[in-house]
Amino acid sequence: MDLDFGKLDGLIPAVIQDAASGRVLMTGFMNEEAFRMSVETGFATFYSRSRKKLWLKGETSGHRLAVKEIRTDCDADTVLVMVEPIGPGVCHEGYESCFFRKLENGEWKTADERVYDPAAVYGGKA
Amino acid sequence: MDLDFGKLDGLIPAVIQDAASGRVLMTGFMNEEAFRMSVETGFATFYSRSRKKLWLKGETSGHRLAVKEIRTDCDADTVLVMVEPIGPGVCHEGYESCFFRKLENGEWKTADERVYDPAAVYGGKA
Numbered sequence: 300m301d302l303d304f305g306k307l308d309g310l311i312p313a314v315i316q317d318a319a320s321g322r323v324l325m326t327g328f329m330n331e332e333a334f335r336m337s338v339e340t341g342f343a344t345f346y347s348r349s350r351k352k353l354w355l356k357g358e359t360s361g362h363r364l365a366v367k368e369i370r371t372d373c374d375a376d377t378v379l380v381m382v383e384p385i386g387p388g389v390c391h392e393g394y395e396s397c398f399f400r401k402l403e404n405g406e407w408k409t410a411d412e413r414v415y416d417p418a419a420v421y422g423g424k425a
Numbered sequence: 426m427d428l429d430f431g432k433l434d435g436l437i438p439a440v441i442q443d444a445a446s447g448r449v450l451m452t453g454f455m456n457e458e459a460f461r462m463s464v465e466t467g468f469a470t471f472y473s474r475s476r477k478k479l480w481l482k483g484e485t486s487g488h489r490l491a492v493k494e495i496r497t498d499c500d501a502d503t504v505l506v507m508v509e510p511i512g513p514g515v516c517h518e519g520y521e522s523c524f525f526r527k528l529e530n531g532e533w534k535t536a537d538e539r540v541y542d543p544a545a546v547y548g549g550k551a
Contacts, residue, residue: 314449326440338528371533399499
């Protein structure tokens with residue numbers, strides 16, 4: 300069975316979950332090469348839609364995602380990547396998870412605490 | 426802050442996670458109306474890319490997803506929906522989670538047990 304990259308212009312969504320805590324940390328997109336790199340190197344690699352190139356998560360911050368297990372769904376058009384995150388948080392805004400905002404009465408409210416200072420990690424690049 | 430439906434032809438990926446167990450159950454896409462319906466009705470509603478229409482998860486099977494919490498990520502272009510699943514499994518193939526296949530030595534292997542008989546639930550429609 301092959302992954303189905305045909306539904307979304309060569310991309311599939313990749314859900315990144317902390318293998319230990321079960322927390323969903325981020326989502327990204329992978330093209331076929333990013334998926335192969337993730338498998339071969341053992342570190343989650345995405346395709347950046349804005350930069351239009353492969354993106355090794357953590358290449359700037361050092362906060363890589365060590366791949367522990369990869370699953371796919373019934374349609375083989377999405378992957379779930381269980382990882383061990385290296386570093387305090389995956390979000391470039393300084394949070395453990397990119398999903399740090401919660402819907403409350405129709406408003407998105409920050410629901411988590413920052414776990415690191417993004418300016419110290421990314422400099423002016425965050 | 427508004428969700429960004431502009432990056433993917435009016436759609437955003439929606440990751441569905443069991444609020445109690447933390448298991449990622451499925452992913453789907455929502456357009457703005459599906460998102461609003463999910464919030465207003467309290468049951469996860471998607472936009473079916475193949476059928477090109479709104480899709481209330483569980484409309485055929487009864488296996489609805491009761492929304493407990495909705496989060497969005499730093500770019501506001503993905504939602505994480507924590508749910509209480511109604512019924513034994515969300516996957517139309519009879520599994521608790523659509524992510525029942527695991528990559529092992531380059532092959533996708535079924536890693537979970539079926540939790541219900543899809544033929545009994547979906548008839549010929551699965």
